Amino acid sequence: MPKRIDPVLDCPLDEVPDAEALIQAAMRWHFSAETGTPYWLERAKSLDFDPIGDVRTFADLALFPNIVNELRTVPAEELIPNGLPERSELFGVFESGGTTGAPKRVVCMVDWMRRWLAFDNRNMDAWGLPRGLNWMTMVPSGPHMASARPREQVRSRGGILFTIDMDPRWVKKCIVEGRPEDAERYLDHLLKQAEFLLKTQNIGILTISPPLLERLARSDLLVDLVNEKVRMIVWQGAHMGADTRHILRTEVFPEVKLRGFYGSTMVLGGAFERMDLTDDDRCVFDPFSPYISYSVIDPETGAAVEYGERGQVVMHHVSKGQLLPNNLERDTAIRVKPLPGQLGDSVADVQPVASFHGKPVIEGVY
């Protein structure tokens, strides 16, 4: 028998729900035995508050403990909502980059992927990117979410997807073990594959990580090919310094639109670079509110920093498919005023923290 689903959780793909209505509906959904995830139903027993009664606003999301470390070991079945029992409703299981230890796992439901793609498409249209462009991704494959999204995206926008294999954990391992030259060789190996594609195929969109893009920029041949063919470069997966971004925009790829995407597997998506930024503006990212939202806090006190100040980024994901609240990320950013109607903060000039849980943070290639 089909379960009755709160329409707030099932709003049309081209709309977004009211933020507080979403949060309250999601609490009822994830913490009711019939529809909730086994993980949260069990976890609720050790919470010192009542999620359904107490979590009603954005600020209330901070009541949750940061549970992401538990995602390193939880069986994936326990993260799938009881309300979505059919395996056909599961899009896939994705893993974090493994920057901060053993990988964390999240499940991505088909419903969420559809919502994300609709948001993604709205952004691309707003950027003036024509449909039907071919796409090349130089982002992690395997268990990572980064290459799954473009695969769906070309299906909805038309065009052909070209991919390469990338294992970011190998690069981190090389760096941690003091073998940076092996990491360099691997990047060159990836770029050689890019060269074959850029030389022979019509590539309109390139998704790539900043370390690879910087390395690509060393090659006159590849820079010429990108400038000749590519309409938009989407960078993601590692931070990009403000000076590097400025040089790429103004000197290396002056004719190509360069757009950042600040994604995190732990929120099943992320934030796109704000529209209409000039070459001299900070790189501001606005999340897919209200499903994905950010706070920028002082990690010592947990309080929000002032707008314009740097703090550590906390991320929340609230949807029918998953509840991933109050995750202290390994990044710092400048807190920026949100767009009208947006939940939480926008962020700018994202950088990794130097160490996390006492371990140095190695960004590597992604």
Add this chain to the structure above:
Amino acid sequence: MTGPIQLDALGHNGAYRSRDRLTVSDVTGTPVAELSLVPRLFVDRAMAALRRADGVPADRRVAAVTQAGRTFADAMIDGLSVSDYQYAVSRVCGLPISVVRGTTEAIRDAAAHAYGNARSARPVGAVDHWADPSTRTGTALWTRRGDVFAVHASGNHPGVHALWLEALALGYRVAVRPSRRDPFTPHRLITALRAAGFGDDQVVLLPTAHSVAGDIIGGADLAIVYGDDAVVNKYAGNSTVRAQGPGRSKILLTGQTWRSHLDTVISSIASRAGTACVNTTAVFVEGDPTPVAQAIAEELSAIPSLRPEDDEAMLPVKPLATARAMEEFLLGRAEGTKAWLGGDGVVDDLGDGSAVIRPAVFQVDDAAAPQVGVEMGFPCVWVAPWSRAEGIRPLRNTLVLTAMTDDERLIDELVNEPTIGNVYVGDHPTWWFRPGVPHDGYLGEFLMRTKAIIRD
């Protein structure tokens, strides 16, 4: 002047003021300048531009380097007069202003003689140009080993920037990564070189984070790197990187005539505020070292503690915390030795967050004591006994050795010892230098090679 001095990166497309800037503070912690730090992408592109750049004819290079030396030492550059520049270096590095002034003149001089000094290294069998008439019957040609030369500077002394002018004069394109303590000198010098006619793609200033520094060396054909023993060990055996580490310069006093050489000894220890690699680190005394140590201590104790910008200042000044750390390190190493000066500490707090580091004199009872290799960035000397029976073993690993002796067999041994850089016999302080003599071998030995040439 309003606001801190802006020290832009000097890239292949001109000056670049980055968003990522490092505050450069003086010895009291007061901000003096903001240094633009460039990212890896900027470094990579600048190094590629140096490689692509066209060469400049030798006569124009030589004239421009000479002119730049004059501009450096005389002119207003980026709003800074030469005395503004000297004041900034003195306050930030904590170097006595007289040392900075002396170095300004040394850089002017080095620029005027850069090509001549470089050519001192040319083998007698080689000519400079293939068009030389002697190439028709076959000869050797002196040519560069590469096109791009990188410099990782140190901040202990602005004089390090006198040397790489030779590379520029020989036709290398040059990239300089400044130290964080003295970005002023290379910024001023490269600005002067550009004003004198060098293109932006001929010589660049690339201030950058430590993690990117390797890209500057990686992007060059040859590099010179200044640093400590760890840096020297890192590049040992690397034929394209010349590492310049501690000098561990020494003085040997034989016979009983030490009192007449005392001025040379004191000057060798304390000149340039004791910060240079040519300052004496250890004095070896044939016979009883006690009266020598005592006399050195007496002389050095008379040097006043003054702020670095004082005309009479002779000692280095550091942020108080840095000074305390150096003192702690020294006193730890000095355990088991006899202190003649500085045994209770060397820090003289100036009360403004900075401190003078005062001289130290310790006596060890064995020429092979490990302390004699401990080089500090201020006047600090280890006095050791020496006998002919010990020979030159304790005198090894030395940039400059001044020997007060007339024993020709001993002089032969010192000259033939591969780990001794320069040998000065008699009353010549270890810092003695004249254009045309090598500092640590000729740089030209490293930058150039010969090839055979014959033509119709």
